[in-house]
Amino acid sequence: MDKTTLIQSIRQKFVAVEGILHERGRRIWAAAEARQIGWGGASIVEEAIGMTRKTIRKGLREIEVNPTNKFATHQSRVPGGGRKKTETIYTNIYQELDALVDPVTRGDPESPLRWTCKSTRRLAEELKNRKIHVCPNTVRDLLSEMGYSLQANRKTREGADHPNRNAQFEYINDQVKEFLHTDQPVISVDTKKKENLGNDSHKGCEYRLKGQPIETNTHDFPNKELGKAIPYGVYDIARNEGWVSIGINHQY
Numbered sequence: 001m002d003k004t005t006l007i008q009s010i011r012q013k014f015v016a017v018e019g020i021l022h023e024r025g026r027r028i029w030a031a032a033e034a035r036q037i038g039w040g041g042a043s044i045v046e047e048a049i050g051m052t053r054k055t056i057r058k059g060l061r062e063i064e065v066n067p068t069n070k071f072a073t074h075q076s077r078v079p080g081g082g083r084k085k086t087e088t089i090y091t092n093i094y095q096e097l098d099a100l101v102d103p104v105t106r107g108d109p110e111s112p113l114r115w116t117c118k119s120t121r122r123l124a125e126e127l128k129n130r131k132i133h134v135c136p137n138t139v140r141d142l143l144s145e146m147g148y149s150l151q152a153n154r155k156t157r158e159g160a161d162h163p164n165r166n167a168q169f170e171y172i173n174d175q176v177k178e179f180l181h182t183d184q185p186v187i188s189v190d191t192k193k194k195e196n197l198g199n200d201s202h203k204g205c206e207y208r209l210k211g212q213p214i215e216t217n218t219h220d221f222p223n224k225e226l227g228k229a230i231p232y233g234v235y236d237i238a239r240n241e242g243w244v245s246i247g248i249n250h251q252y
Helices: 003-020 023-037 041-049 053-065 093-104 120-129 136-145 165-181
Strands: 187-191 228-236 241-247
Touching: 003 023, 003 041, 023 041, 023 053, 041 053, 093 120, 093 136, 120 136
Parallel strands: none
Antiparallel strands: 187 228, 228 241
């Protein structure tokens, strides 16, 4: 049998059994094929199925050491083999990571869910300074196990409430209902935050032709010549009408 036909035959057999073999099973199968071929068998099998000669030679050694294949059928590696878990290599990693995050821990200290504003990359670098070599992805998984998650800020604190705050709003609400019932005008006045005028970037998206986004300034610095826009609006609740004035200062 020529080399090309042999490689094709090995490849077809491997495709047929690959799905039902675990890691060690594929290695032993490849080694058995290489041993049957004889001299140069590892190179041929490597070319046929893409398994490295180093792995195939490892399978050959395993066959020599354990020709009767006495490993458990579900076992992929020799007992104790494989990469150790991070927490096994670094037994203090949870304590060290928690010590790094705790000074900037935010949120309710009584809540089971905590979150941190330090990036996983920076935490991995700081752990490396403590002789713990892990990647940012591992840091992310460890933080998740420890109850941390990365979150945005939430505006919830308004300061101390006036003791009659709720009563005031209830009174205003009753007055609005009474005025609306008697066809009296009720208006809502609102002032939005000031916005810089100019070709600046703003949040949000709009549909445009592909590759033709609106080009804006790199930096959103205030333009002294254009100034700022101050939206001010009045809304008639009963008539569902209103208007908005865009001022350029606090007087106009």
